[in-house]
Amino acid sequence: xxxxxxxxxxxxxxxxxxxxxxxxxxxxxxxxxxxxxxxxxxxxxxxxxxxxxxxxxxxxxxxxxxxxxxxxxxxxxxxxxxxxxxxxxxxxxxxxxxxxxxxxxxxxxxxxxxxxxxxxxxxxxxxxxxxxxxxxxxxxxxxxxxxxxxxxxxxxxxxxxxxxxxxxxxxxxxxxxxxxxxxxxxxxxxxxxxxxxxxxxxxxxxxxxxxxxxxxxxxxxxxxxxxxxxxxxxxxxxxxxxxxxxxxxxxxxxxxxxxxxxxxxxxxxxxxxxxxxxxxxxxxxxxxxxxxxxxxxxxxxxxxxxxxxxxxxxxxxxxxxxxxxxxxxxxxxxxxxxxxxxxxxxxxxxxxxxxxxxxxxxxxxxxxxxxxxxxxxxxxxxxxxxxxxxxxxxxxxxxxxxxxxxxxxxxxxxxxxxxxxxxxxxxx
Amino acid sequence: xxxxxxxxxxxxxxxxxxxxxxxxxxxxxxxxxxxxxxxxxxxxxxxxxxxxxxxxxxxxxxxxxxxxxxxxxxxxxxxxxxxxxxxxxxxxxxxxxxxxxxxxxxxxxxxxxxxxxxxxxxxxxxxxxxxxxxxxxxxxxxxxxxxxxxxxxxxxxxxxxxxxxxxxxxxxxxxxxxxxxxxxxxxxxxxxxxxxxxxxxxxxxxxxxxxxxxxxxxxxxxxxxxxxxxxxxxxxxxxxxxxxxxxxxxxxxxxxxxxxxxxxxxxxxxxxxxxxxxxxxxxxxxxxxx
Numbered sequence: 220x221x222x223x224x225x226x227x228x229x230x231x232x233x234x235x236x237x238x239x240x241x242x243x244x245x246x247x248x249x250x251x252x253x254x255x256x257x258x259x260x261x262x263x264x265x266x267x268x269x270x271x272x273x274x275x276x277x278x279x280x281x282x283x284x285x286x287x288x289x290x291x292x293x294x295x296x297x298x299x300x301x302x303x304x305x306x307x308x309x310x311x312x313x314x315x316x317x318x319x320x321x322x323x324x325x326x327x328x329x330x331x332x333x334x335x336x337x338x339x340x341x342x343x344x345x346x347x348x349x350x351x352x353x354x355x356x357x358x359x360x361x362x363x364x365x366x367x368x369x370x371x372x373x374x375x376x377x378x379x380x381x382x383x384x385x386x387x388x389x390x391x392x393x394x395x396x397x398x399x400x401x402x403x404x405x406x407x408x409x410x411x412x413x414x415x416x417x418x419x420x421x422x423x424x425x426x427x428x429x430x431x432x433x434x435x436x437x438x439x440x441x442x443x444x445x446x447x448x449x450x451x452x453x454x455x456x457x458x459x460x461x462x463x464x465x466x467x468x469x470x471x472x473x474x475x476x477x478x479x480x481x482x483x484x485x486x487x488x489x490x491x492x493x494x495x496x497x498x499x500x501x502x503x504x505x506x507x508x509x510x511x512x513x514x515x516x517x518x519x520x521x522x523x524x525x526x527x528x529x530x531x532x533x534x535x536x537x538x539x540x541x542x543x544x545x546x547x548x549x550x551x552x553x554x555x556x557x558x559x560x561x562x563x564x565x566x567x568x569x570x571x572x573x574x575x576x577x578x579x580x581x582x583x584x585x586x587x588x589x590x591x592x593x594x595x596x597x598x599x600x601x602x603x604x605x606x607x608x609x610x611x612x613x614x615x616x617x618x619x620x621x622x623x624x625x626x627x628x629x630x631x632x633x634x635x636x637x638x639x640x641x642x643x644x645x646x647x
Numbered sequence: 648x649x650x651x652x653x654x655x656x657x658x659x660x661x662x663x664x665x666x667x668x669x670x671x672x673x674x675x676x677x678x679x680x681x682x683x684x685x686x687x688x689x690x691x692x693x694x695x696x697x698x699x700x701x702x703x704x705x706x707x708x709x710x711x712x713x714x715x716x717x718x719x720x721x722x723x724x725x726x727x728x729x730x731x732x733x734x735x736x737x738x739x740x741x742x743x744x745x746x747x748x749x750x751x752x753x754x755x756x757x758x759x760x761x762x763x764x765x766x767x768x769x770x771x772x773x774x775x776x777x778x779x780x781x782x783x784x785x786x787x788x789x790x791x792x793x794x795x796x797x798x799x800x801x802x803x804x805x806x807x808x809x810x811x812x813x814x815x816x817x818x819x820x821x822x823x824x825x826x827x828x829x830x831x832x833x834x835x836x837x838x839x840x841x842x843x844x845x846x847x848x849x850x851x852x853x854x855x856x857x858x859x860x861x862x863x864x865x866x867x868x869x870x871x872x873x874x875x876x877x878x879x880x881x882x883x884x885x886x887x888x889x890x891x892x893x894x895x896x897x898x899x900x901x902x903x904x905x906x907x908x909x910x911x912x913x914x915x916x917x918x919x920x921x922x923x924x925x926x927x928x929x930x931x932x933x934x935x936x937x
Contacts, residue, residue: 479882
């Protein structure tokens with residue numbers, strides 16, 4: 220927050236602002252001090268906002284033409300693709316937009332893991348972010364059901380059936396979710412209703428996410444606090460706005476390349492076959508962004524166990540700020556954590572690959588190993604590292620010149636390590 | 648800033664490489680080698696071959712339409728841009744060849760009339776059950792989006808049409824089931840649909856098996872993606888526009904950022920200072936290290 224109180228220039232503006240401080244808000248957003256050393260991994264916040272708005276706008280138009288009924292849903296999608304003006308464009312943007320949204324959110328989350336952005340004082344931002352992520356998965360899952368293709372139907376059947384694993388009330392919960400005794404028209408209708416509602420809840424949480432961010436301000440690649448309103452920060456507008464727009468345009472180019480030249484590669488061909496409750500597809504697979512969790516689900520031999528572990532894999536992230544006890548935020552100053560971070564990236568991608576494979580033989584063995592490692596990383600390695608890892612000395616400030624030149628930082632670390640114990644944290 | 652961007656792209660690339668490892672290491676399953684042919688609709692500038700689409704429609708009508716529906720196509724689509732582009736008159740004449748059930752009329756009766764441009768392609772059977780019953784228990788799939796509903800798309804359909812073979816000696820086949828190299832499981836209930844000269848092309852094209860397979864596959868790809876040509880055209884324009892825009896935005900961003908902070912000379916000076924300090928005190932008395 221900018222320290223000086225903002226007073227609008229004109230009398231009218233002052234009158235309005237004292238009644239509803241919208242002008243103060245816009246002044247704050249414009250002047251919001253951001254660390255000058257943010258790299259391009261920090262542009263994904265803006266990219267994600269763009270993704271959400273794109274999904275809402277294209278979704279609104281699709282909803283004008285879509286028919287949520289088991290007899291007409293598949294046909295109405297083809298109607299959109301063929302007869303609605305630019306319907307194919309709107310639908311392909313929406314369908315690929317979901318994938319791009321998840322691509323961006325995974326980068327955003329792993330950025331946070333690398334630079335320790337979830338640590339004090341940013342725990343609340345992190346938890347709200349995870350809530351957004353969970354709602355995103357729910358929304359995407361229900362959206363995938365709407366075209367009423369084979370994968371829609373069977374994906375919905377598999378996922379809703381998970382709830383039947385809950386002891387005693389499981390069966391009743393599943394029936395309640397379905398609105399009947401199988402996935403059918405009532406299920407499609409409620410999924411449509413919820414698919415329309417959830418994005419607006421996400422939008423609300425995004426406002427809270429940004430609000431919570433603006434209290435402590437951005438973390439940065441060095442991971443040490445910046446002095447606000449010093450030469451270490453720059454106003455959000457125009458500096459970050461210009462940089463974010465540049466990164467966003469690069470992102471949009473990749474996004475639209477998929478839309479125009481490979482709109483179906485990220486989907487499953489079976490979803491162009493209309494849903495048929497009597498024919499089960501050879502392999503039921505969810506969309507790529509849910510595959511790591513699907514792999515964890517199937518790695519556990521018992522159904523209930525699989526469900527518990529799958530949800531645990533998501534909810535364990537909520538505890539991350541307290542599992543990772545290391546005070547140093549950025550992995551750049553945590554040599555051992557940095558290695559484990561990359562192993563985690565690899566393991567999650569591996570899980571995603573295994574989720575697309577049948578759960579048998581080598582795939583099952585690997586899924587189990589990778590699942591075990593996933594939990595070990597968070598429950599054992601992180602608390603252990605927090606205690607025993609010897610971190611590199613931190614620079615005094617983000618404007619320390621050692622940070623400006625590649626190679627200089629390593630020299631600094633080496634020299635500092637040599638004179639450990641001495642006050643050599645900065646070469647001023 | 649360019650350094651940052653470079654680093655960013657490098658990391659991005661590394662992650663990309665990591666993500667391909669599982670796929671390259673474990674993809675020991677045999678890859679299906681489809682019959683290779685060139686498709687004019689592929690690539691950024693891909694367009695359909697009009698005469699091939701027209702011939703493809705003929706093949707569909709004379710060979711496939713007995714069992715397979717294309718229920719999401721309308722007769723007007725045949726005259727639309729980016730498709731076979733029959734003339735309006737030709738498309739009207741095609742539509743008029745079919746009897747369409749309409750009604751109810753003022754007496755409450757359903758009646759049959761010749762097809763119009765606005766009609767959907769008439770289906771060979773009125774429902775899935777009827778077509779399944781008529782085809783010995785195997786439903787001939789609707790072909791509206793068939794090219795998108797099969798892994799391999801056009802290549803799969805083309806290969807399947809040419810993939811009928813004598814079954815290997817140890818391969819058991821029931822009556823009314825045929826052996827096909829490209830069908831998953833190698834068993835297919837559709838008998839070999841095409842053979843040399845099964846249709847006669849009015850444009851003089853030699854109606855070989857390969858030609859027929861190619862024409863009808865072209866037609867099916869168009870049927871599942873009738874706006875493919877405008878999609879490609881718009882895509883190319885959009886990407887070019889974006890690239891130009893990105894260049895300008897990058898330049899303005901650099902301009903804006905140059906207002907902030909130290910100049911390159913200041914930075915160089917700072918680097919030199921640090922370098923000097925580091926080299927000077929390496930190995931010397933740490934107490935003087937300040």
